[in-house]
Amino acid sequence: MAFGTLYGVKNNVRTTGVLAVAKEIGLDLNFVSVDLANPTAEHLKANKLGKIPTFVGEDGFALSECIAILVYFTAQSNNTSLSGKTKQDYASILKWLSFANSEIIPSLAGWYRPLRGAIPYDKKSVDDSAKATLKAVEIMEDQLTDHPFLVGETLSLADLFTAGVLSRGFQFLFDKKFRAENPHITRWFETVTSQPSYSAVTDKVELLNTPAPANVDPKRA
Structure with missing residues (x-):
């Protein structure tokens, strides 16, 4: 059942x-x-x-x-490490979940959606969203420099959720230059998205091979 x-x-x-x-x-x-x-x-x-x-x-x-x-x-499983090993791990996982949901999703959507014509274009709004997204990415890159995952040494809720959140970035915005400048978040994204539990539920994201789109109105590009 x-x-x-x-x-x-x-x-x-x-x-x-x-x-x-x-x-x-x-x-x-x-x-x-x-x-x-x-x-x-x-x-x-x-x-x-x-x-x-x-x-x-x-x-x-x-x-x-x-x-x-x-x-x-x-909470339905007594044999999972997705919630961390300690109370501090669990609190940190919740922190990253909240960070991804409240800081990354709105700014990333505000960056790529206007450039794809999904919502009305405004140059300043796109600029502001791009800056906010890149600041959030910088925070994650720092965390992942010395850690294989966002919390601890093993896969957690934070990784599986945040990889999904960032998928649009790697699909539409994070080009080769970005990935070279942010090797740790790139390595982490590829690691998490290659997990069987992740790849089974979503389509594979092909990393962007062309330069990231310029901040111009797609109707005039």
Whole structure:
């Protein structure tokens, strides 16, 4: 019997990490791909905002917000190291989850989405988003200089979720020059995304081989 149902979108930056964690600890999920513009009645019953990811257990327990879902999933296993080995590890993992969700996702989206024509273009907004993203990347690069993973010596929730968050960056923005200047986060991203639990739930990101797009209106490029 499935543990529950996850409403999400394949390759979505928040959905990917949740699916990878479930796969890593062996939770069987029914995955329902949703149309965010037209959420179903069942989806809205579980999450009135109609956002993703949203989880509904077989017992009817409904949970939204990606970090809460990640924590709940790992609590189902007594044999996982995804939550760290110590209380300090666990707190640090939560810190990185929050950092990725609140600092990286908005700024990264504000950088690449206008350049791809997904949202209206504004040069200053793109500049500001790029600077904020690169500052967050710098913080991660510093952390990963002397550590194989974000917390401790083994894979954690923080790695699986944050790799999904950064996937759009490596897909659309982080070119060869960026990767040469940020070797540790690049090594980490390739390590995490090659994990079987991660690669099983999302499409492989082909690293950007062309130079990163310039900050110009895509309609005039």
